[in-house]
């Protein structure tokens with residue numbers, strides 16, 4: 001069976017099982033949906049493999065060989081192992097498939113692992129999140145890279161089912177995000193992190209605040225999926241670390257300083273260097289300037305109150 005046909009059938013079976021309330025079929029729905037999406041990507045790798053190369057891009061291990069006929073270097077697959085998720089995304093990215101939100105694939109994989117390893121019955125909301133992730137991947141991938149619309153590839157019925165489920169989920173998510181975006185957060189970094197906020201208990205994105213008028217430290221998030229409460233620091237810490245990761249990376253590459261650092265109090269990468277405060281646990285150090293030279297103290301020097309240079313000079317003096 002061709003890879004594309006296999007991919008389409010997996011996704012179609014996934015969507016059929018999705019409508020069932022039987023737990024075992026829920027497991028099969030997620031497995032099939034995830035497998036189908038991976039197969040779609042593999043189909044592209046198959047297409048991109050040079051002709052006569054025995055679908056080299058689908059092989060986990062690729063070795064260069066000198067062709068006995070032409071004397072030129074050719075790439076050949078070694079062994080039976082085929083590409084895994086990481087290989088698939090790396091190869092497609094490097095071959096120009098870039099307009100894809102790969103984090104959605106990771107999200108789908110996380111949900112599949114959750115249900116596979118813990119065999120926990122997946123909540124209806126989490127199921128919808130999986131379908132929504134699959135749908136966005138299909139939308140971003142099919143037309144630009146396979147030159148067919150999603151409904152041409154998956155069939156009108158299956159695509160219609162996906163759209164129904166995903167639009168309900170996306171509407172719910174939009175409403176959660178809009179409410180969080182109008183909250184009067186004390187830090188702009190927290191506002192920027194809203195799209196990264198997730199429930200620490202179940203990883204769902206459907207978070208709301210119990211009372212948005214409370215002070216930051218008293219704010220409580222409630223999850224629309226598992227209905228657990230989470231405190232401000234536990235949600236904001238990881239959201240800010242994730243949302244600032246790109247800015248940190250670029251700042252360092254340009255020879256600058258980190259924008260957020262690891263907080264000595266809560267451990268999240270949410271300590272704002274410029275303001276000397278953690279936006280998650282709201283930790284503020286007692287000392288931010290060296291008591292001897294008045295220079296700026298790094299996070300690991302706060303406790304001593306002396307910068308490492310002064311400390312070094314002092315230790316050297318004492319040793320003489």
Ligand SMILES: [Zn+2]
Pocket residue numbers: 199200201202203204223224225226227228
């Ligand atoms: Zn939750």
Ligand SMILES: [Zn+2]
Pocket residue numbers: 263264265266267268270271278279280281282283
């Ligand atoms: Zn902190």
Ligand SMILES: [Zn+2]
Pocket residue numbers: 290291292293294295306307308309310311
């Ligand atoms: Zn100093």
